[in-house]
Structures are given as structure tokens and as C-alpha cells.
Amino acid sequence: MHTDTGACVRAVRAKDARFDGWFYTAVLTTGIYCRPSCPVVAPKPQNMVFHPSAAACQQAGFRACKRCRPDASPGSPEWNQRADLVARAMRLIGDGVVDREGVPGLAARLGYSTRQIERQLLAELGAGPLALARAQRARTARLLIETTALPMAEIAFAAGFSSIRTFNDTVREVYALAPSELRARAPHPGRAAPGALTLRLPFRLPLNPDNLFGHLAATAVPGVEEWRDGAYRRTLRLPHGHGIVSLTPKPDHIACRLILGDLRDLTVAISRCRRLLDLDADPVAVDEQLGADPVLAPLVAKAPGRRVPRTVDEAEFAVRAVLGQQVSTAAARTHAARLVTAHGEPVHDPEGGLTHLFPAPEALAALDPESLAMPRTRRTTFTTLVSQLADGSIHLGVDSDWAETRARLLDLPGFGPWTVDVIAMRALGDPDAFLPTDLGIRRAAGELGLPSTPAALTARAAAWRPWRAYAVQYLWATDSHPINFLPV
Known part of the structure; x- marks a missing residue:
């Protein structure tokens, strides 16, 4: 633009x-x-x-x-609605890959040379991967300077700078103030308690929190997630350790409280929370297109700004999608809770009732299949998925090629269109993923006078592209299921 x-x-x-x-x-x-x-x-x-x-x-x-x-x-909505090289690179940079692995690591993940990556980013963003990562480090440094009482040396390394001098020079260059001056200008410098960070996550208005937080709360896995005192809370598996986040909807921002085992994970944690809540979406563009359909128009007008609830861990979501095949929400939570108790890593939650990280694919691949209380065919689906996630045959991440990943998932036993599309929508982040075989969607379609057969509904939904994942949220909202309501 x-x-x-x-x-x-x-x-x-x-x-x-x-x-x-x-x-x-x-x-x-x-x-x-x-x-x-x-x-x-x-x-x-x-x-x-x-x-x-x-x-x-x-x-x-x-x-x-x-x-x-x-x-x-808020970040550009471009990076979460596209699947091309630049968008995948930007999602990886936001996830801290350049700080951890350098530009060669970024290029290796994307399957391109460093020269190709730099040329593409320069052409579209006016800056290469190092400059983009540097700008991100500066934002993280400012956040820590203004919201914690940490010494500047700790902030420098937590933000990803290689030296105090580079930290000082970058802050002065970007903000025209020394780090100490930034802290002095902050409204409440050093206000966060030890080990905790409190910050605001901005978004573009409007935002309807009902289905967003309702879905996360209704499907929460005990021990890993909870709804407590008006906030969605969950554990996070991060590159340098683990964390716990509390997310509370406010009229003009999301209040975010983070407890991190290692402050170097701050940038990654923020990026994953923003992605979880779809905070970089452009709701005006989405609602203008969906609202042009006379069937969807009343739904959009009634509750504009619906977001797509996503995930902080793509592999975790894929596992949970398999556990949820052809069972109720309550049954899926029960299956997941058993896995968490038996194979999850314990964590200490000083502010609530969270107890574990969701088990990693490696841990799940080592379990005894006979211990799974599910039909044999779904057991095979589960064990095949976790083994391929563990050995890297299937990679789910912010850098995933959506079309290639869909094809790989469809090749797995027990993976039909519904499972693949729900993973595409909530784990891969495809804004055009659609669920024409979903029972709730077919029920809503029937009530609204839309075609209810998958083929006919897919053809009718062509006018909603590229925002069919958001249309799914509006269609789901016609039901009285708890996923559509903000918990009390």
C-alpha cells in the first residue's frame, strides 16, 4: 500500500x-x-x-x-493472510528465528538461499532480515525498559542484542533517547512484579471477543489451559524454556501478563499470543466482503470483528484435532487431559491452576498405543501423526507451505477434509480454510437457507474468498454452543 x-x-x-x-x-x-x-x-x-x-x-x-x-x-495483516515466501519469512522473523539461528537459519527453514531471502524482503519491505530483526529487538527492548525494573544489561541480552554497546546505540538511534531516558519517561517505570511482565497487545477495531475467548475457554485442556477471573490462561513451550500467559479482553487492547522462565523468550511469546488471538487481522476488510453477501450481512452487522481463534503450538493443535474426531468437545478435553497428566512436563503456576506443558510429539511418539482409550482406527491415526511430527516427516509451523502441508496431512490414515481444514484454519493460519463437512456449519447453512451439502455449500462460499475461515466463525455463531460466548 x-x-x-x-x-x-x-x-x-x-x-x-x-x-x-x-x-x-x-x-x-x-x-x-x-x-x-x-x-x-x-x-x-x-x-x-x-x-x-x-x-x-x-x-x-x-x-x-x-x-x-x-x-x-498492530502488525501488518499481510503476513498472516499470505503463504508466499515473504509472508513465511516475516512470520519466522516474528518468531525470533533470526535472533536464534541467524539469516542462514532463516533461509534453511524456507529452502532458499540467503541472497534470495534478502532480495525478496528488500523488494517488498525495504529492509533485509537483519534490519527487520533489529527493529523487533528495539521494540522488545523498549517494552522491557518501560515495564520492568530490570538492569539495562539484562534487558539488552533478553531483547537479543549481542552487546551492551549495540543495545545502547540502537535504542538511541531508533528512539532518539538513551535507555535510561526512556525509562524515566515511562508512566510507571518498573511496575511489573519480579518474574512477571504486564503489557498491552493492540489490535484493529472492531474486535468481538465472544467466539475468540469462548472457543479457547470451552475447549481448554485442564492443566494446560484455564479460564480464571476473566482471563484465558495457558502454558507456553518456548525456545529457551516455558512460560505462562494470561490474556484478558479489553475495549481497545488485550491485557497480557507473562511469566517467563527466560526473558529471551519475550518476543516469541508476544508473537505467539498475537497469532493465537488473530490480533493482526484487518476486520474492516473481512467484514466488508462478508457483509456484501445478503445471507451473512445480518450476522456481520450484529457482531462485527470476529477473529479466528488459532494456536500457540501447531503440533499440539494437530494432535488435539485428531483427539476431537467424531467426539464431543467434553470427550476431546478428557482425552487430552489424560495425555497431559501422563506425558506432559510439569510446571509451577504461582497465580493459578496450570500444571503442565502439553506433551511434545517426541513424548507422545514413545507412548504405548494400547494405553489410548480410543477406537483402533483413530489410534492408528494418532500414532502415525505423532511419529511423523517427531521425526520431522511432517512439519507444522509458521513457515509451513500451506498447500504442501495439506497434501502431506491428507496422505495420513484417518485424515479427511474436516481434520485437514480445521488444522489449516487454526494451526497453519489459512484465512480461506473452509469446513463444509462440519456438522455445525451444515446446520447453520440449513437454517440460513444456504446449501447444506458440502459441494453445493463450497460453491456458494466462493464469493467469501479469501475470508472463508472468518465466514466459518459467523456461521458457527448462529448456534448456542459455549464456544460462541465469552465465559462469565
């Missing part, structure tokens, strides 16, 4: 928050860059240039606005 100067100027003049994260405005006369909704008086058009990323602004020599804090805007 940043190449459409006229549209960008109109968005800046209107201070339209819908475009925050889509592009950034760099002001030639001040040397700062802002989000489109920055509250200051809009500069003259001839003094504005537009960039596709904060990293590109920083590379061009601009510093972040102290008023609108462009680094705190």
Missing part, C-alpha cells in the same frame, strides 16, 4: 487507525516516522514519504515518533 501516495496521504489526514501497521509515514522536515493515526497535525504532502515497515524507516535514517509510538501499532 505504501506505493499509493494518494491513499496514504488521505489515511494520514484522516488519522485512520485501520492503516496502522500497513505503512509508516516518514516526515522529511523532522526526521521522524509515525503511524497513520498519529495525533499530531499532518505534515504537508510534499514532506511525507511512505515506507512498508518500521525497519525501512530506520534504515532511511528516521527515528520513531515519541507521541504515537509507531513500534506499538
Whole structure:
């Protein structure tokens, strides 16, 4: 979008928050860059240039606005609605791969050369993988500076910097303030308790929390997830350890409280929580298209801004999808809870009732199949899946190629269209995944006068592309199932 100067100027003049994260405005006369909704008086058009990323602004020599804090805007919805190389690379960078494995590690995961990755990212985002990762480190550093009392040296390494000097230089360059000055300007510096971080996760309005949190709470696996005091809480398996997160819906943000075993996992934890709640979606674009259908229009008008509840662990979700085949939500939770108790890693939760991490594929691949209380055919489906996840034959992650992964899953015994599509929708993040064979969808279709057979419904749903996963949420919402209601 940043190449459409006229549209960008109109968005800046209107201070339209819908475009925050889509592009950034760099002001030639001040040397700062802002989000489109920055509250200051809009500069003259001839003094504005537009960039596709904060990293590109920083590379061009601009510093972040102290008023609108462009680094705190929602991420671009592009990276979670596409499956091409650039989108997969951006999801991996958000998951901290460059900090942990370097650019060669990023390229190896994607199956391209480092030169190809750098060329593609530069062409679309105006910055290469190192610059994008550097901008992300700067955001993490600012968050730790302003919300904790940690010493600056600990913050530097927790944010992923290789030295104190690099940390100091980057913060000064990006924010035009020394780290100590940033802390002094914070409204409540050092307010988080030891071992815990409290932060706000922004999103684009509107957001309907009912199906989002209702689904997560209704399907929560005891010991791994819980709904407590108005918050969805769960354990997290992270690169350097484990964590516990509490997520509470608020009118204009999600309140996030993190307890981490290793602060180096902060960036990854935030990225996974945002992905879980689909917080980088563009609900206006989704609802405009779905609302153009006369059948869906009343559903969209009644409760706009529905998101697709996703996952923090793709392999975990695939396992749970198999456990949920042809059984009730309660039965699926019971099966999963037994696995957690027997094979999950214990964790200590000082603020609630969480007890375990969900078992890793390696642990599940080692269990005795006869111990599984399920039909033999589903047992075979389960053991085949976990063994292939454990040995890498099937890879589920933010970098997955959606079409290739679908094909691999369909080759597994017991994997039909429903299982593959629900994994595509909630684990892979495909915004166009559709569930025409789902009983709830077929029931809703019948009540709304839509075709109820899978083939006919799929043909009718062509007009909803590329947002059919969101149409699924609106169709599910016609039922009185607990997944559609925010828990009391």
C-alpha cells in the first residue's frame, strides 16, 4: 500500500487507525516516522514519504515518533493472510528465528538461499532480515525498559542484542533517547512484579471477543489451559524454556501478563499470543466482503470483528484435532487431559491452576498405543501423526507451505477434509480454510437457507474468498454452543 501516495496521504489526514501497521509515514522536515493515526497535525504532502515497515524507516535514517509510538501499532495483516515466501519469512522473523539461528537459519527453514531471502524482503519491505530483526529487538527492548525494573544489561541480552554497546546505540538511534531516558519517561517505570511482565497487545477495531475467548475457554485442556477471573490462561513451550500467559479482553487492547522462565523468550511469546488471538487481522476488510453477501450481512452487522481463534503450538493443535474426531468437545478435553497428566512436563503456576506443558510429539511418539482409550482406527491415526511430527516427516509451523502441508496431512490414515481444514484454519493460519463437512456449519447453512451439502455449500462460499475461515466463525455463531460466548 505504501506505493499509493494518494491513499496514504488521505489515511494520514484522516488519522485512520485501520492503516496502522500497513505503512509508516516518514516526515522529511523532522526526521521522524509515525503511524497513520498519529495525533499530531499532518505534515504537508510534499514532506511525507511512505515506507512498508518500521525497519525501512530506520534504515532511511528516521527515528520513531515519541507521541504515537509507531513500534506499538498492530502488525501488518499481510503476513498472516499470505503463504508466499515473504509472508513465511516475516512470520519466522516474528518468531525470533533470526535472533536464534541467524539469516542462514532463516533461509534453511524456507529452502532458499540467503541472497534470495534478502532480495525478496528488500523488494517488498525495504529492509533485509537483519534490519527487520533489529527493529523487533528495539521494540522488545523498549517494552522491557518501560515495564520492568530490570538492569539495562539484562534487558539488552533478553531483547537479543549481542552487546551492551549495540543495545545502547540502537535504542538511541531508533528512539532518539538513551535507555535510561526512556525509562524515566515511562508512566510507571518498573511496575511489573519480579518474574512477571504486564503489557498491552493492540489490535484493529472492531474486535468481538465472544467466539475468540469462548472457543479457547470451552475447549481448554485442564492443566494446560484455564479460564480464571476473566482471563484465558495457558502454558507456553518456548525456545529457551516455558512460560505462562494470561490474556484478558479489553475495549481497545488485550491485557497480557507473562511469566517467563527466560526473558529471551519475550518476543516469541508476544508473537505467539498475537497469532493465537488473530490480533493482526484487518476486520474492516473481512467484514466488508462478508457483509456484501445478503445471507451473512445480518450476522456481520450484529457482531462485527470476529477473529479466528488459532494456536500457540501447531503440533499440539494437530494432535488435539485428531483427539476431537467424531467426539464431543467434553470427550476431546478428557482425552487430552489424560495425555497431559501422563506425558506432559510439569510446571509451577504461582497465580493459578496450570500444571503442565502439553506433551511434545517426541513424548507422545514413545507412548504405548494400547494405553489410548480410543477406537483402533483413530489410534492408528494418532500414532502415525505423532511419529511423523517427531521425526520431522511432517512439519507444522509458521513457515509451513500451506498447500504442501495439506497434501502431506491428507496422505495420513484417518485424515479427511474436516481434520485437514480445521488444522489449516487454526494451526497453519489459512484465512480461506473452509469446513463444509462440519456438522455445525451444515446446520447453520440449513437454517440460513444456504446449501447444506458440502459441494453445493463450497460453491456458494466462493464469493467469501479469501475470508472463508472468518465466514466459518459467523456461521458457527448462529448456534448456542459455549464456544460462541465469552465465559462469565
